[in-house]
Amino acid sequence: MISEILYMNGYGPYVWSSFIFTLVSFGILYSVVKSQLTKEQKKFEAKFNSLCSDKIELANKQKTYREILTNTSTSNI
């Protein structure tokens, strides 16, 4: 059964290489986009933490800034 699935009447190398190429492409795209997102979130957090207290208060009032910080994995807020 397993060898049949692997061999696929002689078309195994073509079929498996197509599926593997697709899944590897998915994996690469996902990890590149994920790393870009994490980098931007960390950059935002670092910048936010370096603000002076009244600017932090001002930024905290804005919904979007709170949203980003709550979704940053390293955030303490």
Added chain:
Amino acid sequence: MLNYFNPNNILKIINKLQKFVFALFIIVLIIGLLEALVLSPEDYKQSDSVRIMYVHVPSAWISLGIFSFISILSFGILIFKNKNFSLITKSLAPSGFVFNIIALVTGSIWGKPTWGTWWAWDARITSMLLLSLFYLMFIITWRITENNDKAIKISSYIAILGLINVPIIKFSVDWWNTLHQPASVNILSDTTIHSTMLIPLGIMTAAFVLFSLLIFLMKYNTELIKIKNKGLDRL
């Protein structure tokens, strides 16, 4: 209605959607792979090589669909000067490009056992290659152009110009005598593919759509945070 397109509201929705879409994608992909590689029957002519269809066809559909959507939004960008549309097009392009490459590579792999060649300068294949060049130009424009307004304009013109290629891809198999077979799945006329193959094809298409949605959400989120990063400088 337009308030839903406000980046602040979208950011909230994106963060909730991302994990849900990822989980759903994994489930649908596992079912799709099982159907495509194990449960679906072999073709009477092409034997097991027909299974390549389950990755090749959805990839081609999605890359074409994404580019058409980018082109339509590009008209919106130029006419209504809506900057949110440019964020959407910029976030859609990477997954569209990757699906285009997958369609070309898997098509080439499928061509070897079916036609006896890895590549042919056939109308359908060449127009798909041209589509990948339009995607590449679109992505590179955003990379190399420092002025944001200029990047928006140039990338929009590229997308609109590339729209001419979309009907050529779609109808190339009807207009010219090509190696590539005509469409087996049709919306307006009869579908010539059996349900035992149509179901796995549908499931794999759903999985690929979910993946492109996931990548779009992550990329769009990244772009919004970039904007907010600049906003912090102005506080």
